[in-house]
Amino acid sequence: MIRPRSTIISLFFIMMLSACNFSPSFLSSLSADDPPAAETENLQTTEAAPVEEKEEELSKIQVSTAAVIPTLAPEPTPLSESLIAEADAEELLLTNIYERVNPSVVNILVTVEGQDTGSFPNNLFPNQGQGSGFVFDTEGHIVTNNHVVQDAQRVDVTFADGATIQAEVVGTDPDSDLAVLRVNAPGESLRPVKWGDSDSIKVGQRAIAIGNPFGLDGTLTSGIISALGRSLPTENGTFRIPEIIQTDAAINPGNSGGPLLNSQGEVVGVNTAIVPRQDRFGGERSFLGVGFAVPANLVKRVVPGLIKDGQY
Template sequence: MIRPRSTIISIVFILMLSACNFSPSFLSSLSANDPPAEETELSQTTEAAPVEEKEEELSEIQVSTAAVIPTLAPEPTPLSDALIAEADAEELLLTNIYERVNPSVVNILVTVEGQDTGSFPNNLFPNQGQGSGFVYDTEGHIVTNNHVVQDAERVDVTFADGATIQAEVVGTDTDSDLAVLLVNAPGESLRPVKWGDSDSIKVGQRAIAIGNPFGLDGTLTSGIISALGRSLPTENGTFRIPEIIQTDAAINPGNSGGPLLNSQGEVIGVNTAIVPRQDRFGGERSFLGVGFAVPANLVKRVIPGLIKDGQYEHPWIGFSGNSVTPEIAEAMDLPKASGALVVEVLSGSPADEAGLRSGTREIVFDNGLDTTIGGDVIIAIEDEEILNFDDLISFLSRRGSVGDVITLTIIRDGKEQQVELTLGPRPHTTEEVE
């Protein structure tokens, strides 16, 4: 039999072991009160266990204890002074641009007869009754998108200082999606923007948009120039707007007509369209990271005509065509797959008067697409090489004017030759084109 003092010591030892999280079977063998002689002998045998077994038990205690000690998180590495300075410079740049340019940006509210919101048939352009614009000059002219004010019964312009003034639409151009408004505003509200050169921008450069997405006036977003040389269809789909700038700066419904800026705060484009995200229930369109802007250099060509005459005369050659693909080049035995193929010359057009030839035979490709081949292939205009049909449109928008005489280098019947052509005014309706 174990003496009372031994019992007390055993109980204390059991409590100590309990705190160390021993296994239940081991604890039960130590917790019996006044056990039979056989169990006592077992207990005494246990007390006489080899040293190795006790060391193993001690190891178990140590492991169990270590498991409840929390692991301290590593101390974060402080940012370098250079990184902090770079972040501060970024903040300073954006805040400075915002403070300088935002007073030039306006919110445009449009009322259309019979409804509160305007509409635009092309799904690239969000339906909206409001948009953005910016001050063009001190005479009160405001630049915006044509689709923002199209068919407007009333247009109200709200400046950054909160002043709201009714505006007059003085000029529109569907082929560039641009429009000009006129407001009778006090001089202090008219702070014209500064213009940049859209021909000099590069992919990867900073792009900053200021506008009124969803009616949230004075909103700044920033990103980069994602791509250059895109083109967008015009309202009637007959022509295309060339040299479009693609950006990932967030542009949403309400941003249309607002400025796209470079790091100097200069306007390099007019935000005009997005590739929209739309839920399956037909909900509000929103930004997907792909926005488009009409290039500043085209805007600077178009706006004076809208102010003076209410319209802009785009230069026109007068034929439908395609870019020369490898399949077309092979079918026509051309030296390389580049150039603008003349498919159909429109009767009475500058191309018709210059003697350009239409295609002569239909061809169907393996992918099921068909076209007319055999017509003239334009490979250069003046000193510019024409690699595709978009290059031809780009030349006209950048360098062409109605009445200009230009020299086309063409391939006809396998031979290279030159043709002179006088640019005419682009028709304003699809009926005129047809």
């Protein structure tokens, strides 16, 4: 019996499927829209793996963070009692000197006719028109710088208690940059300074300045004696003042004529000049850490002559 060809092919195909042990459902799993289950499982596993790894890493990080214990910074070592005592002694020293000497320091306001009292031609010196001074004796004599009162038409002196008295110029000496004023005040209201020996001071010793920088009356600054034996030109340039004291105690415009003190509160110099800082436009002068003072021993020689003769 001859079977049609199509029937033979169909039987052959069914036998092949049976031999390979495939079920008819396999055919439906091969559609393009539904990939094989094995491949789908692999895709899911492959996609899930990074998420699980990240969660594991995060859990490790969280555990690691939780395990960190903040470490307290070491507590600073407290200052020793000796250092505290030394600092307290320094404060007490400066406070005591200020209380004893400041009543002897005065603010000097100068009026110069036809000239701005805030200007001064030689930039080595602080401003003319305003300066400092201190009481020399109970007769009302006050020591200051020559360049503070030079060409003055009127001089007013203000004491630490606020009292202002007009003063007269008794004598001046341009070669030492010193001048003496006199005020009419009761002797009991005047407190003269005490004098030290400027020849005995040494570099490195304490230096204290009291004055009126920029009109700020009763200002105390401190530093050291930076150098000795300097010389300073006078305003007219014809003479140099010898044995000038150099200090880093802050001296600014308005300090001129004020006292430079040692640790005993004694006057060892008269603050006279600074090396100024100026901007390129010639702006305000200010302190650079280099100030100069006329030595006390020279002052003690010159001032009596100015009181007696008006010159030295």
